[in-house]
Amino acid sequence: MQKKQKQKQKQKNQPLKNEVLVGNAYDMLDYIPTEYIHCCVTSPPYWNLRDYGDKHQIGVETSAMEYVVNLCDIMEKVHRVLRSDGTLWLNIGDSYEDKNLVGVPWKVVDRMKDMGFILRSDIIWHKTNAMPDSAKDRPGASYEHLFLFSKTKEYYYDYVSVSANKNLRDVWSIPTKSMGIKHFATYPEKLVSPCIMAGTSEHGVCRTCSSPFVRVVGYSEEYENVKGKGFKGKLEGSYMTEGKRGVGPLPPVETMYVTLGWEATCECWNQHENREAAIVLDPFMGSGTTARVAKNLGRYYIGIELNPEYAKIINQLTAQEELLTWQ
Numbered sequence: 167m168q169k170k171q172k173q174k175q176k177q178k179n180q181p182l183k184n185e186v187l188v189g190n191a192y193d194m195l196d197y198i199p200t201e202y203i204h205c206c207v208t209s210p211p212y213w214n215l216r217d218y219g220d221k222h223q224i225g226v227e228t229s230a231m232e233y234v235v236n237l238c239d240i241m242e243k244v245h246r247v248l249r250s251d252g253t254l255w256l257n258i259g260d261s262y263e264d265k266n267l268v269g270v271p272w273k274v275v276d277r278m279k280d281m282g283f284i285l286r287s288d289i290i291w292h293k294t295n296a297m298p299d300s301a302k303d304r305p306g307a308s309y310e311h312l313f314l315f316s317k318t319k320e321y322y323y324d325y326v327s328v329s330a331n332k333n334l335r336d337v338w339s340i341p342t343k344s345m346g347i348k349h350f351a352t353y354p355e356k357l358v359s360p361c362i363m364a365g366t367s368e369h370g371v372c373r374t375c376s377s378p379f380v381r382v383v384g385y386s387e388e389y390e391n392v393k394g395k396g397f398k399g400k401l402e403g404s405y406m407t408e409g410k411r412g413v414g415p416l417p418p419v420e421t422m423y424v425t426l427g428w429e430a431t432c433e434c435w436n437q438h439e440n441r442e443a444a445i446v447l448d449p450f451m452g453s454g455t456t457a458r459v460a461k462n463l464g465r466y467y468i469g470i471e472l473n474p475e476y477a478k479i480i481n482q483l484t485a486q487e488e489l490l491t492w493q
Contacts, residue, residue, distance in 0.1 A: 183445065183466040184484070186457070188477045190223075191449040192236075194470045195243035203247045203468070204322070204378065204444040205365035207456050209257035209353050210237055213270055223472060230261070230268045238277040244449060245282060251322045251378065251431075254283065254315040255361040257291065257353055260307075271311045278315065287314040287336055291357060295341040312338070312357070322378050327363040331422045334360065352452060358459045366444035366465055369428040373440040377432035386421045442466075454480030 182202075187194040211225035213233040224240075227233040241256075248254060258271045275285055289312040299306030328334045343354040367378040434440070443466045448456035451469035453476065460467040461484050471477040 182468050184457075184461070184468075186451060186454075186469040186471055186477045186480050188471060188474050190472050191240045191470045192243065195240065195247060195449060198247040198447070198468065200246050201249045202376075202445065203244075203447040204249055204252050204371065204376070205362060206244055206248055206252070206254045206447040206449070207257075207358055207361045207365070208255070208448045208450050209452070210240075210450045212259045212261060213268070214261045214263065230263065230270055230273065234270065234273045234277060237274060238281065240449060241274075241278055241283070242281050244447070245317065247447065248317055249376070250318050251320070252317065253286075253321055253323065253361075253365040254313075255365065256313045256315065257310060257357070258313070259310040271313070275313060283315040283317065284319065285313060286316050288312075289314060290337045292337055292339040293342050294339050297342075312361075314361075322365065322367065322380070324364050324367065324381055326381055326383050326423045326425065327368060328360045331419060334364070353455055355455055355459050358455055359463070362446055362456075362460055362463055362465060366446060366463075367428075368464065370441035371444050372430065372432050372434050373442045374434040375432050376445075377430070377434075378444060379428040379430055379441070382426040382429050383423050384426045386419075386424045389419050389422045451480055452476060454483055457484050 182198060187197060211223060213225055213227065213230055224233060224236045227236060241254075244254060256274075258274060260270050261268050279285055291310045291312050293308050293310070296306070296308035325333055338357065338360075340354055340356045343352075343356075367380065369379040369381070371378045443464055445466045445468060446456060446460040447468050449470045451457060451471040454469065454471075457467040457469050457480055467484075469477075469480060471480065
């Protein structure tokens with residue numbers, strides 16, 4: 167026991183980057199320093215769906231409420247390791263019990279809000295190739311929730327990274343995709359990518375204090391010079407006028423926003439020369455989708471995986487050369 171505590175303390179004092187911690191999420195989150203993570207993207211095992219055969223797993227509780235409590239105990243630890251300007255993207259589905267749709271996602275949301283999370287968006291993941299549903303007395307299921315949480319009212323969110331025109335909407339039509347590996351539950355990279363792109367700075371963070379660099383945005387030349395009187399005002403007000411009688415379609419613009427540069431959010435000395443990648447966490451790593459997407463986007467990742475065999479798969483799939491060099 168004493169040896170384990172020393173090892174745990176040693177890991178706390180060392181930076182964790184591009185690592186997969188093997189063990190249950192509740193315990194392994196203690197290895198991560200407080201306010202260390204810039205963005206968390208995860209999809210925990212759903213309740214009453216699959217049994218992975220491990221006594222430490224969640225999802226096989228005897229009641230939905232027990233599952234909610236166990237999951238939210240883990241989310242409370244995620245709250246600790248997440249930076250104040252960070253975001254949590256939680257993909258979670260629902261379950262049926264005695265023909266009743268349980269409402270698990272919203273039970274989890276209510277409890278997480280009580281612990282201090284702010285629910286910023288309920289994104290609907292519309293599965294364009296959803297699995298056939300055998301039920302004949304209700305509509306077939308074809309979506310899951312992707313909840314966007316923050317810890318504070320002001321947090322990092324790069325809207326331009328995920329849309330060069332209008333703001334990203336809250337229904338994402340993305341097909342499921344098999345990874346070709348032995349894992350029952352995987353979410354697609356196209357679902358994870360916008361979460362990491364919007365939740366972390368592609369320009370990186372200050373190496374001294376980890377504060378993110380923010381994008382300085384301007385209007386494109388195409389947008390400024392497009393023909394049509396009052397076009398700019400119409401486009402900016404289109405959210406209120408689209409679909410109303412007498413309002414015609416707006417002229418097409420491929421790119422509304424352009425990046426003018428990057429601005430530091432801290433006052434550390436020489437911060438523009440001293441950057442590193444943001445850190446993305448997934449406490450339920452599974453097949454490693456979050457890790458692969460994070461690395462491909464030039465971010466660091468930290469994963470937690472209960473199954474040692476899955477951890478080996480993740481390490482194999484992410485063992486490629488770094489795609490981004492920080493100076």
